[in-house]
Amino acid sequence: MHSNKAADARRQRFDRQVGIYHQDMYRYAAWLSRDKTIAEDVVQEALLRAWKSLDALRDDSSAKQWLLTIVRRENARYFERKRLETVDIDNLTASQAALLAEQPDEALDEMRLAIYELEDDYREPLVLQVLMGFSTNEIAEQMGLKQGAVLTRLHRARAKLKDQMARS
Amino acid sequence: MNCEEYREAIATDPSFDGGAGHLNECAACQQYRSDMQALDQRISRALAIDVPELQVPELPELSTSKSDKVVALHRRQLAPQTWFAMAATVVVAALLGVRLVGTGIEYDSLADEILAHLDGEPNALRVTDVAITAKRLNAVVPADIALMDHSAGLITYAQTCPIGGRDVPHLVIQGERGPVTILLMPEEKISGPQRLSGDNVNGIILPVGNGSIAIIGERDERLDRIEESVLKSVVWST
Numbered sequence: 448m449h450s451n452k453a454a455d456a457r458r459q460r461f462d463r464q465v466g467i468y469h470q471d472m473y474r475y476a477a478w479l480s481r482d483k484t485i486a487e488d489v490v491q492e493a494l495l496r497a498w499k500s501l502d503a504l505r506d507d508s509s510a511k512q513w514l515l516t517i518v519r520r521e522n523a524r525y526f527e528r529k530r531l532e533t534v535d536i537d538n539l540t541a542s543q544a545a546l547l548a549e550q551p552d553e554a555l556d557e558m559r560l561a562i563y564e565l566e567d568d569y570r571e572p573l574v575l576q577v578l579m580g581f582s583t584n585e586i587a588e589q590m591g592l593k594q595g596a597v598l599t600r601l602h603r604a605r606a607k608l609k610d611q612m613a614r615s
Numbered sequence: 616m617n618c619e620e621y622r623e624a625i626a627t628d629p630s631f632d633g634g635a636g637h638l639n640e641c642a643a644c645q646q647y648r649s650d651m652q653a654l655d656q657r658i659s660r661a662l663a664i665d666v667p668e669l670q671v672p673e674l675p676e677l678s679t680s681k682s683d684k685v686v687a688l689h690r691r692q693l694a695p696q697t698w699f700a701m702a703a704t705v706v707v708a709a710l711l712g713v714r715l716v717g718t719g720i721e722y723d724s725l726a727d728e729i730l731a732h733l734d735g736e737p738n739a740l741r742v743t744d745v746a747i748t749a750k751r752l753n754a755v756v757p758a759d760i761a762l763m764d765h766s767a768g769l770i771t772y773a774q775t776c777p778i779g780g781r782d783v784p785h786l787v788i789q790g791e792r793g794p795v796t797i798l799l800m801p802e803e804k805i806s807g808p809q810r811l812s813g814d815n816v817n818g819i820i821l822p823v824g825n826g827s828i829a830i831i832g833e834r835d836e837r838l839d840r841i842e843e844s845v846l847k848s849v850v851w852s853t
Contacts, residue, residue, distance in 0.1 A: 454676070461674075469669045477664055491672045496742075498674045499833060500793060502814055503740045520742040546664060558661035576628070577655060578662045583628070591745025601627045609654055
């Protein structure tokens with residue numbers, strides 16, 4: 448009886464955190480992998496891992512960073528397993544192209560393509576800052592970088608996107 | 616703050632709200648700020664792709680029973696010199712007006728103490744692919760304790776931690792299923808291997824010379840290869 452209650456409480460806690468952060472997990476996975484199908488796989492693996500190690504999360508206020516860290520690790524594992532080639536923008540699979548599916552807003556399409564083409568090192572800190580609301584300190588911790596490196600990457604990422612938008 | 620410094624700050628974070636003095640006097644930077652904020656709004660909209668409906672995978676049942684613990688050693692007795700050190704610490708603390716917390720904790724077994732220690736140090740179990748530096752590893756595992764190379768795996772955490780009344784190296788390497796804890800205990804002699812398991816972890820304490828090494832991973836982590844590589848990578852200095 449007691450263990451059932453504990454199991455229920457654990458499941459409720461899991462559902463609550465995943466309910467709040469599922470969108471962030473998926474979008475982070477999608478922009479890391481640049482592939483919607485891979486993102487779905489990565490999120491599924493990340494959910495399983497999060498479930499198994501939920502007790503390691505002592506403070507729910509850290510849940511977002513904790514879950515995104517798991518997504519990042521699962522994404523790395525996925526690519527280690529599959530040893531995927533780098534993406535050729537002119538030869539995308541349907542799943543990769545789905546991320547760039549045309550929107551009614553042409554300017555949005557252009558920006559999405561420009562972000563898609565950014566190097567991983569620039570795209571990831573940008574996603575963490577703009578989409579996830581991480582501070583540069585938190586990005587540095589997440590990516591295992593010094594804060595100065597994060598600032599440089601964010602600066603360059605925006606400069607590249609600005610140039611790209613000016614050209615298009 | 617000049618134009619260059621201001622633009623540097625805005626380009627790394629368009630929500631930057633410092634440099635008001637400069638901004639009020641510089642129309643060009645006002646325009647730059649406005650442009651960067653507009654760019655960021657566009658970036659934000661572009662990043663916010665549609666998200667499919669949440670589908671939670673089938674989650675395995677996890678045992679939460681305390682009876683999972685395989686190891687049940689006798690109540691641990693601290694060595695006389697440890698009691699002396701603790702008593703001395705209390706005296707010094709009392710003289711300095713320091714309030715000690717938790718000095719009375721006694722564990723039933725080495726395994727219990729290790730599991731309790733892991734619970735108290737969740738940061739160690741962060742999933743990461745960033746290795747600690749060799750300098751950090753050498754600081755935590757000095758040559759007078761053990762010689763250790765990097766062949767054990769990707770070492771992502773190293774800290775000196777109190778186990779059994781002694782400071783021992785606490786390392787974390789990344790296993791197949793997540794972080795794996797390694798505790799090097801050169802003076803913790805045990806008579807034979809001891810399995811341990813907690814709510815979601817499994818592990819083993821291996822006798823190594825006059826000491827022991829604990830290796831603890833997630834419940835479904837395969838520890839045999841890690842045990843082998845850790846044992847190959849560590850040589851006691853004493």
